[in-house]
Amino acid sequence: xxxxxxxxxxxxxxxxxxxxxxxxxxxxxxxxxxxxxxxxxxxxxxxxxxxxxxxxxxxxxxxxxxxxxxxxxxxxxxxxxxxxxxxxxxxxxxxxxxx
Numbered sequence: 001x002x003x004x005x006x007x008x009x010x011x012x013x014x015x016x017x018x019x020x021x022x023x024x025x026x027x028x029x030x031x032x033x034x035x036x037x038x039x040x041x042x043x044x045x046x047x048x049x050x051x052x053x054x055x056x057x058x059x060x061x062x063x064x065x066x067x068x069x070x071x072x073x074x075x076x077x078x079x080x081x082x083x084x085x086x087x088x089x090x091x092x093x094x095x096x097x098x099x
Contacts, residue, residue: 026097036087042098046077050091058082 031037034053050073058081070089073079082098 024096026099028097029095030092031086031088031095032092034088036085037095038085039095040098041081041083041086041095043078043080043096044083044086045094045096046073046075046079047092047094048075049073050075050093051089053087053089054085055083056085058084 026042029037029039029041036054040058051070052073073091083095086093086095
């Protein structure tokens with residue numbers, strides 16, 4: 001089976017793995033407080049209106065998305081990574097693991 005390397009996820013991904021990531025089958029982290037969360041996340045789903053205190057992407061060309069802090073993201077929004085860390089000012093999110 002072919003393997004794809006995604007430098008943004010810093011991991012080798014087979015087509016099967018890519019499907020699992022996209023369907024959230026690698027697991028997730030639910031966050032509803034202001035504790036910092038570290039990991040390797042493919043996407044973050046906004047459950048209730050949310051404000052990020054910080055949001056860091058893996059891709060160095062994107063870098064720290066400091067401009068996103070203080071902006072209210074509405075419930076139902078999904079932002080796609082890869083993300084390596086975040087913490088909330090308020091709200092609830094589900095962060096889907098990339099691997």
